Amino acid sequence: MITMPQFRVLQPENVSQAVEFLAKHKNLRVLAGGSDLVVNLRNKLFTPEYVLDIKGIKDLQGIKENQDHFSIGTLTTLTEISQNPFIKEIYPVLAKAAGLVAGPNIRNMGTIGGNICLDTRCYWYNQSYFWRKSCNFCLKKDGDICHVAPGGKYCWAAYSGDTAPALLTLDASIKIANPKGEKTLALKDFFVMDGIKKYNLESNEIITEILIPKASAGLQGVYKKFRIRDSVDYPLAGVAIAGKVDKEGNCQKISVALTAVNPAPVLVTEITDLLVGKKLTDDLVEKSVELARKTAKPMKTTLSTMPYRRHMIGVFVKQGLEEILK
Ligand SMILES: Cc1cc2nc3c(=O)[nH]c(=O)nc-3n(C[C@H](O)[C@H](O)[C@H](O)COP(=O)(O)OP(=O)(O)OC[C@H]3O[C@@H](n4cnc5c(N)ncnc54)[C@H](O)[C@@H]3O)c2cc1C
Ligand code: SF4
Incomplete structure (x- = not known):
């Protein structure tokens, strides 16, 4: 039992x-x-x-406006974020990603802070104690080998949260409280490409708020996710995109982030460098797809195949860029 x-x-x-x-x-x-x-x-x-x-900490709930950013309390639920008319209007990529986490009952319980701090996932790790023991455990917990990349000393467990990539495209930061006081950290500096360490948060620290700059308000946004059961599952590949075109139809801003295909969510900054100031062409879409596929390094941490997860990253990047920039 x-x-x-x-x-x-x-x-x-x-x-x-x-x-x-x-x-x-x-x-x-x-x-x-x-x-x-x-x-x-x-x-x-x-x-x-x-x-x-x-x-029970009331101050950690809800959405507030500050001078140059909006602040979302760490305990704000995913349901609240996905259904909030204001968030839907100004940060659609976040509302869409929050609305695709798990199923409705988990979104009612699950908070944005908990979603960001989700543990990394692997077929060999997310199992009962008895199951793990029967395989002699693994590097991430209780053992000394990696079943995914035997011989290595690195954990490839995949970061599988949905809202972090959306927040990365909005240039979000997090506020952290610890015994010394408070500090603010850009979300892109929070995550670490290591399935065991996962992120820069000490054991005596908690996230209190998520800060999203007003400068990111009004960007169009899409979030696309591949999962086995559409009603409830974690992503096996996910792409968040936020951006806008100017009056002439040139890309004014674009930001693309991937999840579930590396030990951390990651921004593909090369796509931003490639597209800003230009009209989207089929050739630029293809180059962007290649850049995203190169950044995605899924490993055999799930029962889905690695080539298919990388393929879906490309499909989502193409669809998302065309929705926002064409
Ligand atoms: C069946 C199932 C399906 C799921 N599907 C998805 C999915 O599709 N996408 C997805 O992203 N997630 C999914 N999840 C995971 C999870 O439900 C969500 O990520 C949820 O948002 C976690 O939030 P929580 O408040 O419940 O976190 P908790 O479970 O309370 O905490 C999660 C982690 O974050 C830490 N933590 C929480 N808050 C803070 C804080 N303020 N400061 C520091 N550390 C903190 C906790 O210590 C813990 O390690 C699924 C879970 C289940 C059971
Ligand atoms: S990637 Fe390797 S070390 Fe990490 S959880 Fe999976 S089996 Fe364990």
Whole structure:
């Protein structure tokens, strides 16, 4: 029988109390909606002594306007983001990506902060303790070999969150609270191309807000996702695109990000360099598709094939660029 490990639950009422707990307890995991964490706890992928349940912190919810950006509280649910008329209008790529996470019940529970901090995924890792034990575990948890790339010392587990690539195309940042105070980090500097380390967040830090610049408001946006079951699954390949054309039909702004095909979500900046200032032609679409396909390095971390996932990245980039720039 799969059971939960034993832990103590801490329920801070505000961010400063949360940070006090973070400073005091080392072996701790943050719980937001719990839709990823609880599954991982049950699989004994995490065995914390304490779980910091931040859901009761009111200040971490909702969307606020500031001078040069909009701020989304880390506990804002994916349903709220995908259905908010304001977000749909000014940041459509984000609303679309949030609306394609899992299914409706998980979007009601799942938060934007939890979605960004999703653990990386691999067929050999997202399994019960008994299953993993029968395969002698792996580098990412409890073992010392990688079944995907035997002989290597690197974990290729795929980052499989849907909203991070959308936020990357909007040039978003995150606000982080820790015992020393607060800091802001560009989202592109948050992620790390390593399936074990995953991102730059210390064990005594929590994300409090997601900041999206007003300069990114009004960009057209698309998010396209390949998954096995359209009603609920994680992406196996995903592409977010935000951009706009000027009055003459030239590309004024374009930003393309990929998910689920590397250990981190990634911006394909070469496509921006290639397209800005130009009218989209079939030749430029083909070059962009090649740049995206080169950036995508899916490994055998799922039951879907690597060539098909790379192929779908190309298909989505072509469709998305044509929708936005033609
Ligand atoms: C059947 C199923 C299908 C799913 N499909 C998808 C999918 O299609 N796309 C997708 O992106 N996800 C999917 N998920 C994963 C998950 O449900 C979502 O990513 C969800 O948004 C996670 O948010 P949460 O609030 O529930 O996170 P939690 O489970 O509470 O936390 C997730 C991780 O983030 C950390 N964390 C949470 N909040 C913070 C914070 N403020 N600061 C620091 N760390 C924090 C937690 O410690 C944990 O490690 C799926 C899950 C299931 C069970
Ligand atoms: S890529 Fe290798 S080390 Fe990483 S989770 Fe999969 S099997 Fe484990």
